[in-house]
Amino acid sequence: MAGNKLKTEKKKAESKKPQAKPDPDVLKPDKEPEVKVKELVKDERTHKVLGxxxxxxxxxxxxAFTSYLFSWEEDQDKVFRYSARILFSDDVEVDNLLGRLGAFVSHWFFYKGFGLASYLFCYFFFILGVNYIVGRRVFRIWRNVKYILFGLIFISTAFAFISxxxxxxxxxxxxxxxxxxxxxxxxxxxxxxxxxxTGLSWLIWKFNIDFKLPEKKQPAIKPVKADEGGPVLHIDEEVEPKEDTAPFRPNGLKHESGVTVIQPASEEDFDPGLQLVEREEPSIPASHITYIPPIAPPLPEESLLELVEEEDEPPFDMTEVTKPAELEIPEQPVARRGKTPTEVTFEIKPPVEETVAEDEDVHQGPLPVREHVTADPYEPTLDLRDYQYPALEMLENHGSDKIVQDASELEKNKNQIIDTLKNYDIQIQKISATVGPTVTLYEIVPAAGVRISRIKNLEDDIALSLSALGIRIIAPIPGKGTIGIEVPNxxxxxxxxxxxxxxxxxxxxNMDLPVAIGKKIxxxxxxxxxxxxxxxxxxGATGQGKSVGINTLLVSLLYKKHPSQLKFVLVDPKKVELSLYKLIEKHFLAKLPGEEDAIITDTKKVIHTLNALCIExxxxxxxxxEAATRNIREYNAKFTARKLNPLKGHRFLPFIVLVVDEFADLIMTAGKEVEMPIAxxxxxxxxxxxxxxxATQRPSVNIITGTIKANFPARIAFKVSSKVDxxxxxxxxxxxxxIGQGDMLISYNGELVRLQCAFVDTPEVEKVAEFxxxxRGYPEAFLLPEYVDEKEMDGKDFSLADxxxxxxxxxxxxxxNQxxxxxxxxxxxxxxxxxxxRLMDQLESAGIVGPNLGSKAREVNVKTEADLEEILNDLL
Structure with missing residues (x-):
């Protein structure tokens, strides 16, 4: 004991001694900066140097290879004689332009390697260099490697066999x-x-060569003479459709061999001056005839000429045609409706002048009978019938479906939760754990008489005892008699x-728009x-997964829907998040007429686009x-069943999904002009x-107003900075x-569910968009209705003379229509x-309609056609 006291006193005395102060004149050696290999490898400059x-x-x-083609005879003996020592033999002279190293490398690649196929190595180094310098995948490495490996073996073998x-x-x-x-x-x-x-197989696989023999053309059938004033039904020779355009399907009677007979839309649209001449040949079985509703009724000769001369657009509602419908006028005008492999057209002869009594019924004789005609359902996907959905192999498998459970971690957390609750005199009857991708849910059943609020108030204490960030207590779990404690893994x-x-x-x-969002606990x-x-x-706050979440939703829809069934309107104020989808402009994107870029970044164009969507x-x-339907599903079902007439403006309606990547920026710059059409x-x-x-990163009340929240029942929240947000x-x-990184809460169908958002990387999205x-897509993107700002139209007087x-x-x-x-x-x-x-403004100036009432229709001041005729006569 005495010895211990002496040691203690000695230590106290030493601690009281004044410590020597460091000399300011003595410089400490500088610490050399540590260079981390991982950071050096990932550095952009390293990639550029490597490129x-x-x-x-x-x-x-x-x-070196090209020089070897001319100097191989002189250099080959020297390389054979000295082998690798030629690189260090100063007295040896070679004819290769790149010296001894060039001669040795060329000899190694050509003589000991693959011969002329060695040039493929130059191509391989080139595509690697371009990709590294640019910083993105300009060339697909794996696909080119496959071609290079095949070329090395096949070309070297073929040249060796031939030579x-x-x-x-x-x-x-x-x-x-x-x-x-x-x-x-x-x-x-x-x-x-x-x-x-082997060579032919590769060419067939690469270019899909078509070995079909040209089909024998059917002889042209001479026109059948009809009565005076009637049309003549004739069959033209077969016309091969162009491969780069979608086949145009005129409407009428469709035979399985491709013969199409155009018929009027209805009895009202049928011109009494035309008569269909029936003929026995060629005979078409009734079972092989399907009826396709026409797009436009037969037009008189003068109307057809006016449409071709005056209208910029073709007079028919076509999905994809490379040029307007042609109008050929031989000695007797012929109105052509389109081109198919075998086309049937009506030749219209000028009517013969004859006197007709005023009381004579022009519609004498029965109208053409459409018997033995079956309705063929309209299929919108036939516009792009060769469209292929992206394959799952384009996406990477970042993780496994199976979740690894750490038994020691589960046991430790369970004991910590039980001990923490015991410290506050809270007894539990049962505890169980459900392991999720990022979070484990511990469900506890409290003892009788324990208030739920007591456990809820211990949220911070449980987080302290578990040393974990992101503890969330669900008290109670809906539909269960338990209390949930979510603990990050x-x-x-x-x-x-x-x-x-x-x-x-x-x-x-079988959902209309299925989206894969994430996985539950x-x-x-x-x-x-x-x-x-x-x-x-x-x-969600910046960097918590909003952009990845948007990509997840969009890619999910791209994997499930055909371009004819879905269109995207993409608004990207940040200009970089949605730029990858520009590649699918002619397949899935919608834009305003006359706009070059389908990805909308300018705030003014955003306002016009939103108002154009309101018009649509x-x-x-x-x-x-007009179709007597309540929603788009019923309407499209009627249209595909051919119960709606395209002449009255009916068309197949694709779904339109508007995506706004940063809503807060639009509200800050445009305010009510954006909020009102969105609402x-x-x-x-x-x-x-x-x-x-x-999507927005600022969920404040001035950005997400009550009007907007009331109409967005489904909401996703990534990590935010405060409870108020x-x-x-x-x-x-x-x-x-x-805890961030895709951890999210979704409010859907009245439930609040915690999910881990599915991850898709940018190169994967780029690969899908490239595919x-x-x-082959449509000639252009889906066009929204034109929109003119009312403010721009104010103050402009329209002269009735013009x-x-x-x-x-x-x-x-x-x-x-009133x-x-x-x-x-x-x-x-x-x-x-x-x-x-403009027409509506001129009608207002003439007093026919009232002023603009916003979203409501204008009031019509003229009630009868007789009154209208008086107004029109006064304007002449």
Whole structure:
């Protein structure tokens, strides 16, 4: 004991001694900065240096190989004599342009390698260099590697077989060895056949060569003479459709051999001056005839000429035609409706002049009978019948479906939770755990008499005891008699979008717009129907997964829908997030007429686009009203069943999904001009197939207003900075407790579910977009209605002397329908929005309609056609 006291006193004395102060004049040695290998490898400058080196290596090999073609005889003996020592022998002179190294490398690649096929190595180094310098995948490495490997083996073998015993190493040692072994195995004749079959097989696989023999053309059938004033039905020779355009299907009677007979739309549209001449040959079985409703009725000769001369657009509602319908006028005018492999046209003869009594019925004789005609359902996907859906192999498998459970971690957390609750005199009856991708849910059953609020208030204490960030207590769990405690896992798993899209739940879903969002805590795939949401509001702090979430939704739809069934309107104020989807412009994107870029970045164009969507919504509601349907599904079902007449403006309606990547920026720059059309679309557009996905990183009340929130029942919240933001987006706290990196809460169908968002990387999205963009698409993107800002139109006086040529016709349409709607003029007269708007302003100046009432139709001041005729006569 005495010894211990002495040691203690000695230590105290030493601690009281003044410590020597550091000398300021003595410089400390500088610490050398640590260079981390991982950071050096990932550095952009390293990639650029490597790219430049690859390009120089490609050029070096190309020059050396080319020089070897002319200097191989002089240099080959020297390389054989000295081998690798030639590189360090100063007294040896070679003829290769790149010296001894060039001669040695060329000899190694040509003589000991692959012969002339060695040039493929130059190409390989070139594509690597370009990709590294640019910083993105300009060339597809794996696909080119496959071609290079095949070329090295096939080309070297073919040259070795053809050159025989030539002194020059055309095929190199590899080609010679393969040729020698194969020739001994199958003989020289077999070797030649094998090379021929291999080469042809590769060409067929690469270019899909068509070996079909040209079909024998059917002889032209002479026209059948008809009665005076009647049409003549004749069959032209077969015309092969162009491969780069979608086949145009004229409407009428369609035979399985391709013969199409155009018929009028209805009895009302049938011209009594024309008579169909029936003939016995060629006979068409009734079972082989299908009826396709016509797009436009037969037009008189003068009307056809006026349409060709005056209209910029073709007079028929065609999905995809490379040029307008042609009008050929021989001695007797012929009106052609389109071109098919075998086309049937009507030749219209000028009527014979004859006197007809005033009381004589012009419609004498029965109208053409359409018996034995079956309705063939309209199939919108036939516009792009060769379209191929992207394959799952384009997406990477970032993680496994199976979640690894760490038993020690589960046991430790369970004991910590029990001990923490015991410290506050809270007894529990049972505890269980459900392990998810990133979060484990511990469900506890409290003892009788324990208040739930006591456990809820211990959220921070439990987080402290577990040393974990993002503890969230659900008290109680809806539908269960338990209390949930969500604890983040130490080892988190990535939820791969590929695994979700490959699941049976997604592949076999019959939803209108299925989207794979993420996985629940119980590892169940969360797949929802965007059409039933019907709009989605996303919010979260910067870098928490909003852009990945948008890509997940868009890629899900691209894997499930055909271009004819779905269109995207993409608004990207940040200008970089959605630029990848520009490649699919002619397949899936929609834009304003006259715009070059389908990805909308300018705020003014965003306002015009949103208002154009409102116009499209109004037009669609008018179509639903005329079709006596309530939603887009019923309308499209009627249209595909051919129960709606395209002459009255009816068409197949694709779904339209509006995606806004940063809504806060639009509100800050445009305010009410953006908020009002967004709110109107959110209120009304769901029934006509227009759905919204709005994302923002500022979920404040001045950005997400009450009007917008009320019409967005489905909401997604990634990690936010405060509980106030969480309540703004979800009406409840909890989003501030998330751990980021795709951890999210979704409010859907009245439930709040925690998910781990599916992950899809940018190169995967680019690969899918490239695959779709390389296929044949429509001539241009889906065009929205034209929109003219009312403010720009104010103050412009229209002179009645300079009124539109269609002024009188528009006035009659308005008075007959008693509806002062611009969309009515668009639909009935097949006009653009600008011209229809000008006509409406001129009608207002003439006093036929009242002033603009916003979203409501104008009041029609003229009630009868007799009054209208008086007004029109006064204007002359």
């Amino acid at each position: 430049v080196s690859m390009l120089l290596l490609s050029l070096y090999c190309f020059i 025989g015993k030539s002194a020059f190493p055309w095929g190199g040692a590899v080609g010679t060895a393969i040729t020698k072994w194969t020739s001994g195995f199958v003989g020289k004749a077999g070797m030649g056949l094998l090379l021929l079959v 130490v080892k988190k798993s990535i939820v791969s979008l590929r695994n979700m899209l490959a699941s049976e739940k997604f592949m076999n879903s 119980d590892n169940e795939n969360f797949i929802a129907d965007l059409a039933k949401m019907p709009h989605l509001l996303m919010a 919504m109004d037009v669609r509601y008018d179509l639903l009203k 109107r679309l959110a209120q009304l557009a769901r029934a006509v197939g227009i759905h919204l996905i709005i 969480s309540r703004t987006i979800l009406d409840i706290g909890g989003a501030e407790q998330l 779709i963009g390389e296929q 009124r539109d040529p269609l002024f009188e016709e528009a006035a009659r349409v308005i008075v007959q 509806q002062g709607s611009t969309s009515l003029l668009q639909r009935r007269m097949k006009l653009g929005y600008n011209r229809a708007g």
